[in-house]
Amino acid sequence: MNTTRTIRVDNLTRVEGEGALYVKIKDDLVENVQLKIYEPPRFFEAFLRGRHYEEVPDITARICGICPIAYQVTAVQAMEDAFGLKVDDQIRALRKLIYCGEWIESHVLHVFMLHAPDFLGYADAIEMAKDHPEIVQRSLQMKKVGNQIVTLLGGREIHPINLRVGGFYKVPEKKDFAQLAERLKWAREAALESVGWAASLPFPNFEQSYEFVALDYPGEYPLNEGRVVSNKGLNIGVHEYDDHFIEEQVPYSNALHARLKERGSYFVGPLARYNLAFERLSPIAKEAARAAGLGATCLNPFQSIIVRAVEILHACDEALRLIDEYEVPNQPSLKVEPRPSIGHSASEAPRGILYHRYELDEQGLILDATIIPPTSQNQSIIEKDLKYFVEQHLNLPKEELTWKCEQAIRNYDPCISCATHFLRLEIERES
Amino acid sequence: MLPQIKRKPKLAVWKFASCSGCQLSLLDCEDDLLSVAGAVEIANLPEVSRTMAKGPYDISLVEGSITTPAALEHVQEVRHNSKYVVTIGACAMSGGIQALRNFKDVREFTRIVYAQPEYISTLEKSTPISDHIKVDYELAGCPVSKEQLIEVISALITGRTPEIPTSSLCLECKRRGVVCVMSAHGTPCLGPVTRAGCGALCPSYNRGCYGCYGPKERANTASLSKHWSQLGATEEQIVRVFRGCNANAAPFKKESEAHEHH
Ligand code: SF4
Numbered sequence: 064m065n066t067t068r069t070i071r072v073d074n075l076t077r078v079e080g081e082g083a084l085y086v087k088i089k090d091d092l093v094e095n096v097q098l099k100i101y102e103p104p105r106f107f108e109a110f111l112r113g114r115h116y117e118e119v120p121d122i123t124a125r126i127c128g129i130c131p132i133a134y135q136v137t138a139v140q141a142m143e144d145a146f147g148l149k150v151d152d153q154i155r156a157l158r159k160l161i162y163c164g165e166w167i168e169s170h171v172l173h174v175f176m177l178h179a180p181d182f183l184g185y186a187d188a189i190e191m192a193k194d195h196p197e198i199v200q201r202s203l204q205m206k207k208v209g210n211q212i213v214t215l216l217g218g219r220e221i222h223p224i225n226l227r228v229g230g231f232y233k234v235p236e237k238k239d240f241a242q243l244a245e246r247l248k249w250a251r252e253a254a255l256e257s258v259g260w261a262a263s264l265p266f267p268n269f270e271q272s273y274e275f276v277a278l279d280y281p282g283e284y285p286l287n288e289g290r291v292v293s294n295k296g297l298n299i300g301v302h303e304y305d306d307h308f309i310e311e312q313v314p315y316s317n318a319l320h321a322r323l324k325e326r327g328s329y330f331v332g333p334l335a336r337y338n339l340a341f342e343r344l345s346p347i348a349k350e351a352a353r354a355a356g357l358g359a360t361c362l363n364p365f366q367s368i369i370v371r372a373v374e375i376l377h378a379c380d381e382a383l384r385l386i387d388e389y390e391v392p393n394q395p396s397l398k399v400e401p402r403p404s405i406g407h408s409a410s411e412a413p414r415g416i417l418y419h420r421y422e423l424d425e426q427g428l429i430l431d432a433t434i435i436p437p438t439s440q441n442q443s444i445i446e447k448d449l450k451y452f453v454e455q456h457l458n459l460p461k462e463e464l465t466w467k468c469e470q471a472i473r474n475y476d477p478c479i480s481c482a483t484h485f486l487r488l489e490i491e492r493e494s
Numbered sequence: 495m496l497p498q499i500k501r502k503p504k505l506a507v508w509k510f511a512s513c514s515g516c517q518l519s520l521l522d523c524e525d526d527l528l529s530v531a532g533a534v535e536i537a538n539l540p541e542v543s544r545t546m547a548k549g550p551y552d553i554s555l556v557e558g559s560i561t562t563p564a565a566l567e568h569v570q571e572v573r574h575n576s577k578y579v580v581t582i583g584a585c586a587m588s589g590g591i592q593a594l595r596n597f598k599d600v601r602e603f604t605r606i607v608y609a610q611p612e613y614i615s616t617l618e619k620s621t622p623i624s625d626h627i628k629v630d631y632e633l634a635g636c637p638v639s640k641e642q643l644i645e646v647i648s649a650l651i652t653g654r655t656p657e658i659p660t661s662s663l664c665l666e667c668k669r670r671g672v673v674c675v676m677s678a679h680g681t682p683c684l685g686p687v688t689r690a691g692c693g694a695l696c697p698s699y700n701r702g703c704y705g706c707y708g709p710k711e712r713a714n715t716a717s718l719s720k721h722w723s724q725l726g727a728t729e730e731q732i733v734r735v736f737r738g739c740n741a742n743a744a745p746f747k748k749e750s751e752a753h754e755h756h
Binding site for chain 2: 074075077078080102103104106109118121122126127128172177180186187189190192199200204206210218219220224225233466469
């Protein structure tokens with residue numbers, strides 16, 4: 064006799080944006096998994112047409128309130144690529160610094176407020192705070208340090224106003240960093256403890272073989288720029304991105320699915336960066352990862368919570384290094400001369416590679432824009448993970464299986480506003 | 495003045511088309527978050543909690559603009575189940591950055607972004623919450639200021655009227671002693687017609703205001719455009735400056751349209 068069961072979550076929580084999950088199980092096999100993103104489309108790529116290059120960082124920031132810096136940095140770098148500009152090393156350093164701030168703020172939010180409650184069985188961090196007040200309080204203060212970096216360099220934490228094509232509107236003095244550096248040293252200690260804490264959480268045995276894709280820049284852990292590489296031999300310049308990746312539309316989702324033309328689904332984000340660039344983590348982060356029992360390779364997406372904690376530590380340490388070596392650049396920004404051109408850039412948003420491409424005219428007006436956020440790239444991997452996970456755990460009671468599926472989705476910290484330029488869970492079982 | 499709520503008020507947060515930045519402002523109140531969470535019962539905050547308690551709610555914070563047929567219905571339910579509806583941010587108050595579609599053909603937009611536009615269900619215009627339901631209080635900003643957000647929530651809990659300034663950004667510049675970018679560098683700035691709230695952020699970074707907080711009351715946009723023209727701004731530039739995160743707010747919309755077909 065055929066049996067069909069479904070699991071459905073109509074309103075997936077603790078993710079950014081609106082989405083749902085639907086899983087159909089027939090005869091102990093998962094027949095269908097759909098991560099449905101019903102977040103309404105906002106059409107950024109369409110209304111960017113006709114806008115002036117200078118406005119683009121401020122417009123694209125509004126795609127996502129969690130990672131506006133990723134959008135701003137990628138947008139300005141793409142314009143600079145188009146106009147043939149090369150910014151001063153210290154401008155580059157300031158961009159990396161503000162990006163570290165966003166990693167810290169975004170990762171801390173996800174690790175402690177969105178993901179940890181799954182491992183410990185709480186509905187949310189507020190409930191968790193009743194039993195673990197010091198952990199939650201400490202995480203809020205770590206998050207605050209990330210936000211302080213963004214505010215110092217960007218003016219405010221959400222939709223900062225200081226980044227521009229060619230540099231910054233205003234650059235800080237060396238002395239402006241004194242207080243922040245002290246807070247960062249505290250945060251680095253707190254991050255170090257967090258790695259051990261994250262590693263002590265209970266993890267299901269769950270490993271798959273993935274194609275990890277991340278940026279590659281000589282001598283640096285992936286952050287603001289680099290070639291696009293994978294563990295299966297991909298190694299391309301950013302301008303070749305369109306030749307190797309395609310975005311497909313699926314009927315049940317408002318978000319496009321990105322795929323590698325040759326091999327299909329792939330994985331971006333903290334786990335991809337870690338596996339491809341472990342050696343380039345700062346020494347303190349590498350050591351903490353080893354001490355936590357994590358090798359140079361980690362194939363269990365549930366352990367991404369440890370990897371995020373390692374990246375928080377790395378970002379704190381890197382931020383301190385950048386502050387220490389900072390010298391006020393000769394000028395806050397370069398003079399920009401627009402020309403008819405095409406520019407590309409990719410950077411490592413907290414959730415993975417973010418790609419922008421712009422075509423501009425002689426006045427610097429946008430003719431065409433393409434933006435591929437990390438969540439679009441991870442959608443099909445998330446669906447694959449769910450298929451395997453559900454097949455391995457068919458005996459779990461429905462309530463528990465549903466929660467575990469949600470957790471498996473949160474492994475990717477999906478950001479749905481980004482992907483539509485959210486989530487509901489539905490599991491259907493034939494039984 | 496809102497009547498006082500006696501028991502622990504039930505707070506819900508609803509999202510429509512938005513970037514989530516305004517509700518994240520709540521999480522960015524790191525020092526006050528747990529005390530706010532202690533003063534209310536968080537009944538619906540899906541980006542943070544799996545708990546989704548049924549209504550009615552005492553306070554609903556609404557983020558985002560209305561852009562889909564489903565949202566049209568949902569927002570009515572929110573009103574029906576809530577004692578106070580407070581909108582947070584430019585999306586909810588004026589339609590947000592996504593209201594840029596209002597000036598174009600949305601079918602054309604769908605075709606630019608999606609290969610099979612027939613799968614996409616969307617309305618032609620992005621509209622503010624107050625176009626559809628009665629709103630008790632509107633908090634401006636893209637994003638809202640976290641201090642103002644805490645002020646509005648505390649005011650509602652204690653039953654007083656929130657103290658939020660309604661003057662222009664120009665006054666904030668003067669108060670902070672920020673040099674006027676328009677008179678000093680001839681940089682076009684929306685400060686004279688924009689509501690205060692950000693602390694004169696952009697001018698203090700040597701750039702012109704781009705209107706995150708939307709039009710102040712009785713904004714004289716026409717005289718500002720005239721001034722910009724004298725500074726050398728083209729008609730196209732004037733249109734673009736008014737078409738930002740508050741493009742659909744009536745005074746900004748009218749002004750941008752006045753310069754469009756010359
Ligand atoms: S008003 Fe601005 S910050 Fe708030 S949700 Fe809309 S786009 Fe995001």
